[in-house]
Each structure stands twice: as structure tokens, then as C-alpha cells.
Amino acid sequence: MAQDRPRHVVFDIGRVLIHYDPHLAYRDLIPDDEERHFFLSEVCSHEWNLEQDRGRPWPEAEAEAIARHPDRAEQIRAFRKRWHKMVPHAYDGSVAIMLGLIEADVDVTMLTNFAADTFDEAMEIFPFLERPRGVTVSGVIGQIKPDRAIYDAHVESFGLDPAKSLFIDDSEKNVEGARAAGWQAVHFVSAETLARDLAARGLPALPA
Numbered sequence: 001m002a003q004d005r006p007r008h009v010v011f012d013i014g015r016v017l018i019h020y021d022p023h024l025a026y027r028d029l030i031p032d033d034e035e036r037h038f039f040l041s042e043v044c045s046h047e048w049n050l051e052q053d054r055g056r057p058w059p060e061a062e063a064e065a066i067a068r069h070p071d072r073a074e075q076i077r078a079f080r081k082r083w084h085k086m087v088p089h090a091y092d093g094s095v096a097i098m099l100g101l102i103e104a105d106v107d108v109t110m111l112t113n114f115a116a117d118t119f120d121e122a123m124e125i126f127p128f129l130e131r132p133r134g135v136t137v138s139g140v141i142g143q144i145k146p147d148r149a150i151y152d153a154h155v156e157s158f159g160l161d162p163a164k165s166l167f168i169d170d171s172e173k174n175v176e177g178a179r180a181a182g183w184q185a186v187h188f189v190s191a192e193t194l195a196r197d198l199a200a201r202g203l204p205a206l207p208a
Contacts, residue, residue, distance in 0.1 A: 001148060004033065004184075004201065004202075005201055005202040005203065006164055006165060006166035006201055007106075007107060007161065007164040007165070008106075008108075008158075008160045008161070008164060008166070008175065008182055009098075009101055009106055009107070009109075009165075009166050009168070009198075009203065010106050010108075010109050010110065010154065010160075010165055010166065010167045010168065010183075011094075011098055011108065011109075011110045011111075011115075011132070011207055012111065012112055012145075012167075012168060012169040012170060012171075012174065012188070013110055013112040013114065013122070013129070013167050014087075014112065014113070014114070014172040015188070016091070016094055016168060016169065016170050016172070016188045017090060017091060017094055017095055017110075017126075017128075017129070018087050018089070018090050018091065018096065018122065018126055019087060019089050019090070019091065020078070020086055020087055021086055021088075022040050022044070022054065022079070022086050023036060023040065024085050024086050024088060024127075025078065025082035025083065025085040025086050026040065026075075026078070026082075029075060029078060029082075030075065033152075036148070039072070039075060039126075043065055043068070043069050043072055043075070044065060044075075044076060044079045044208040048061065048064075048065060049061075050113065051080075051142060052115040052118075052139065053113040053115055053138045053139055053144050054138060054139065054142060054143070054144050055115075055116070055138075055140075055141075055142040056140045058080045058115075058117070060168075062076055062077055062079075062080070066141045078143040080118075082089065083118050083121065084125065087122060087126075089112060089127065090126055090128070091191060092191075092196075093190070093191025093192070093194075094188070094191045094194055096130055096191075097191060097194055097195060097198065097205055098128075098132070099128065099131060100129070100204060101198075101203065101204060101205075102131055102132065102203070104204040105137050106203060106204065107133060108131075108132040108133060109132050109133050109134050109135065109136075109154070109158050109160075110129070110132050110134075110135040110136070111135070111136045111145070111150065111151070111154045111167065112135065112136070112138065113138045113144050113145050114137050114138060114139055116137060116138040116139040116140045117139075119135075119137045119139065119140075133158065134157070134158060136150065136153060136154040136157060138150060141153055145169070145173075145177055145178075145179075146171070146172070146173045146174045146176065146177025146180075147177070148177065148180065148181050151167075151177065151178055151181035151183065152181060155181075161196055162181060162182035162183045163182055163183075163184070164184075165183045165184065166174065166183070166184045166185065166186065166198075166203075167183050167184070167185040167186070168185070168186055168188050168194065169185070169187070169188060170187070170188045170189075172187055175187045184201070
């Protein structure tokens with residue numbers, strides 16, 4: 001139905017537009033797979049890193065982790081120092097889709113869980129991140145997905161109608177968070193499925 005066609009498309013970034021894998025920064029530092037898995041699940045875990053996405057400064061984060069594992073201080077500090085190794089490339093198919101939407105005059109913004117400083121670094125590595133109308137970065141505003149507040153903040157910042165906004169994220173929890181905030185949302189699996197999801201909603205999509 002025509003009224004269901006989104007007017008705004010909002011992209012997540014990590015694992016939607018750019019690849020992200022913390023293991024890539026540690027394969028030479030911690031060659032053993034089991035030990036590296038322990039480190040990235042118990043020492044510098046996803047939950048630990050999410051606090052930087054919420055705005056916690058890196059020195060505070062490192063101090064907290066070192067207090068728990070003082071024997072791993074250098075490995076802990078390596079997380080920030082080697083962050084660039086965790087984002088080795090973009091996903092060309094989904095980037096092409098995003099740029100195609102922009103070229104077709106669809107309003108495109110981004111909403112991401114990202115530390116403020118690493119997002120600045122990502123902008124330098126991947127200049128296409130400057131192409132959308134703007135971005136809400138969790139570490140800048142102190143709110144993270146899937147909490148309702150970050151979706152509402154994005155709506156307010158960019159003047160969006162939630163019911164006419166389509167959110168794209170690789171995390172099902174974040175997709176459900178967007179839907180709970182009154183948005184349309186799709187779970188990102190691949191550029192091919194994203195192209196089909198967009199076409200089903202009457203939006204232009206490049207072949208991936």
C-alpha cells in the first residue's frame with residue numbers, strides 16, 4: 001500500500017555497512033582460539049565495550065578491566081589501540097544500496113551504537129559515512145540501542161515520522177526496539193535480502 005512506503009531510511013553501521021570483528025585485532029596477540037574467545041567474552045566483552053558505546057571514556061574502561069585482570073593490562077589497552085583492525089572493509093553491496101537511495105532522493109540517516117572517538121576514526125576510514133543527511137551516535141548522546149530513548153532522540157533530531165521510518169540493523173533486539181518505538185524495521189542479513197526488503201516497500205534498491 002502506498003501509505004506504507006517509508007519516507008525515511010535509517011541505517012545501522014557496524015555489520016550493516018562496515019565489517020566489525022574484534023577477533024581481527026587479537027589474532028596475533030592471542031593466537032590460541034580458546035584463550036582469545038575467553039578474553040573477548042570475559043575481559044573485554046561485548047557488554048564491556050557497550051559501555052563505551054554509551055559514552056564511558058576509554059581510560060575509565062581500561063582501568064575497570066585492568067582491575068579485574070591486572071595480568072592482561074597490555075592486552076586490554078590494545079582494544080582501543082588496535083580498533084582500526086576490527087573494521088577492515090565495507091560491505092560493498094549494502095553501501096551501494098544506501099548510496100542508491102540517496103541518489104534517488106530518499107531521506108537517509110544513520111543510527112549507531114558507537115563510541116564517539118572510534119566513530120570519528122570510522123568516518124576517516126570510510127568517507128561514504130558522510131553521505132547520509134546525518135547520524136545519531138550513541139556515545140555522543142549517552143543512549144544506546146535498543147533503549148527507546150535513542151530512537152526517540154533520532155526522530156526528534158532529524159524530524160522523522162516514526163511510522164514512515166524504516167530502520168535497518170543486524171541485531172534483532174535493535175530491530176525490535178525500533179518497532180516498539182513505532183518504526184518500521186527490518187533485520188539485516190545480507191545486501192541481497194535488504195534489496196528485496198526495500199523493493200517490497202516500494203523503495204528503490206540496486207541489485208546487490
